[in-house]
Amino acid sequence: MLDNYHLNQLAEPLLAWFVDHARVLPWRERPEPYRVWVSEIMLQQTRVEAVKPYYERFLKALPDVAALAACPEDQLMKLWEGLGYYNRVRNMQKAAVTVTEEYDGVLPADYGKLLELKGIGSYTAGAIASIAYGIPVPAVDGNVLRILTRVAADDTDIMKQSFRSAVEAQLGEMMRELTVPEELRRVLRDENVPGALNQAMMELGATVCVPNGAPLCEECPWSKMCLARAQGRMMDFPVKSKAKARRIEERTVLVIRDGEKVAIRKRPKKGLLAGLYELPNLSGALSAKEVLSYVKEQQFAPLRIEKLADAKHIFSHIEWRMSGYAILVEEAGFAAEKEPESGNGRTPEEKADGEGGLIFVDAWDARERYAIPSAFSAYAGYLKKEFD
């Protein structure tokens, strides 16, 4: 794709632009390996603005690899709550254990070794290697694919894995051969050319050659050599095959309350929203009668049932259409674990873990301590709200 370009021709104006236009971002202040790692995992399929409020909080709670490796699961999920793609943080923790055991707690300064770590693919390995260690390897993300297909007016489908690999190979070779004038190199942070170049490409994609709407070509350091612009076809690139349509699922969400306690449960270890907590919910749009039948099956004595508003939640591949019921149940010493502190000393989390059973928790505690995904936000308000 870039056959007609020398990287110097692209890199010099881009780096010069980046020196003046780089956003001030928390993870850019001190590009240490662990800080870069955390930022890159958070930024996967997630916008900068969405990551900001999470980043400092996460770093403060888990300031180094050892702290991440040792963090209890529920606290980890709570720190990630709302960011989505929860396997990202599970895999990062697995990798932290590996880094602790095999690399003495320091991320390896080696692209291939980074790539072997859980949750680190070619993009993230390239980002860490280049930004934290100055290694000349590319970090090809959606931004990079967009700006390069536009500047070269390349109509290859960027969803094809083979294209991404080809771009990585081509960019990698060019980066290894790249030379940057001394005066330009000196003004880059740590004189790190590979790190600056990768970040500059992403910055250009995020702020100028934007993904939605028309690109701001007047501000672009590549405008004079951009083939898409020359052809007036900026919006024709990148070419991207359509994603499969999402399926629709009907669900019935229950707010089962007993005085000040509410029933939640832990989701399975694998699959959608793995390991997070949720309000009990069932497949289908159930009637009040069917809900009462379920509640009784769970060994509760329902006193009152109230229909709640419908709600919708859109995942990338599923749409939940939810109907809700609030059920007041009689206090009883049987059924779900009502008294976490009593009994054999296991916490409700341990009892819930893997068993899929309901646990009764203090209604206020529920949102404070348990990671509950935003799919349930329409009903999370009922965790605190009283029945008239």
Next chain:
DNA sequence: AATGCGGGGTC
């Protein structure tokens, strides 16, 4: 090569 995996923003 295709699919599962979140949540929020923009147009």
Next chain:
DNA sequence: GACCCAGCATT
């Protein structure tokens, strides 16, 4: 509504 986002793991 549709599209997109500093992707990766699994099959």
